[in-house]
Amino acid sequence: xxxxxxxxxxxxxxxxxxxxxxxxxxxxxxxxxxxxxxxxxxxxxxxxxxxxxxxxxxxxxxxxxxxxxxxxxxxxxxxxxxxxxxxxxxxxxxxxxxxxxxxxxxxxxxxxxxxxxxxxxxxxxxxxxxxxxxxxxxxxxxxxxxxxxxxxxxxxxx
Numbered sequence: 001x002x003x004x005x006x007x008x009x010x011x012x013x014x015x016x017x018x019x020x021x022x023x024x025x026x027x028x029x030x031x032x033x034x035x036x037x038x039x040x041x042x043x044x045x046x047x048x049x050x051x052x053x054x055x056x057x058x059x060x061x062x063x064x065x066x067x068x069x070x071x072x073x074x075x076x077x078x079x080x081x082x083x084x085x086x087x088x089x090x091x092x093x094x095x096x097x098x099x100x101x102x103x104x105x106x107x108x109x110x111x112x113x114x115x116x117x118x119x120x121x122x123x124x125x126x127x128x129x130x131x132x133x134x135x136x137x138x139x140x141x142x143x144x145x146x147x148x149x150x151x152x153x154x155x156x157x158x
Contacts, residue, residue, distance in 0.1 A: 006078040009139050010114060031058070038062060041101070045076060045089040054080045057093045059106070068104035070097065074120070087120050094124060098152045105152070109135060109145035121148045 004019055017023040027042075034040035039062050045055035055076035062070040072093070076086045097103045108126060110117045122128075126148035134142035 003075075003078055007075060010075075010111070010117075011139070012137055013140065034060075038064070040070075043089070043093055045085060047080075054085060055089065057089050059093065059097055059101070059103075062101070062103070068102065070101075070103055070106055072106050072108040074117075082116060086116075087123050090120055091124055094150065103152065106150050108148045110148060111138070111143055111145055118146070121150075124150065126150045 015023070018027070031040060031042035035042075040058060040060040041062075042056060042058040044053050045057060046053055055074065057072070057074040059070045059072060072090070074086055074090055074093075076089075094106060097106055106126075108117075108121050109132065110121060112118075112131075127150070129147045129149050132145050132147050135145040136143055
């Protein structure tokens with residue numbers, strides 16, 4: 001519940017149960033199932049010294065075949081925002097996606113006024129590919145999003 005208001009401008013409508021321990025256990029179960037199906041993977045972001053969970057990075061909508069692509073999502077506890085944790089976590093997950101999952105492309109959708117999130121993807125060399133008008137239903141309205149993408153470097157071999 002600590003970050004509920006902090007994340008509201010960036011999140012789709014979430015049921016009250018999401019903000020409970022039981023709701024988070026359901027999220028973990030859903031990720032475990034999705035991972036077993038090959039459609040998504042989720043990672044916790046933990047502080048190294050205390051092992052405190054401070055965020056999450058997820059690869060969703062994993063597509064195989066000719067595309068070999070997925071979508072990226074991430075968030076960090078407001079207490080740890082703007083300290084480099086998100087960038088480092090996303091960097092590690094992007095590397096995992098290319099090296100372990102053998103994906104070719106990762107996309108991230110970012111609202112134009114989410115400057116912190118834009119900094120994360122731009123630091124990691126995602127390129128802005130365009131603006132998706134009224135792309136996602138966030139904070140009770142359809143919001144525009146920049147679409148960013150990064151593709152697997154040629155030197156990453158199978």
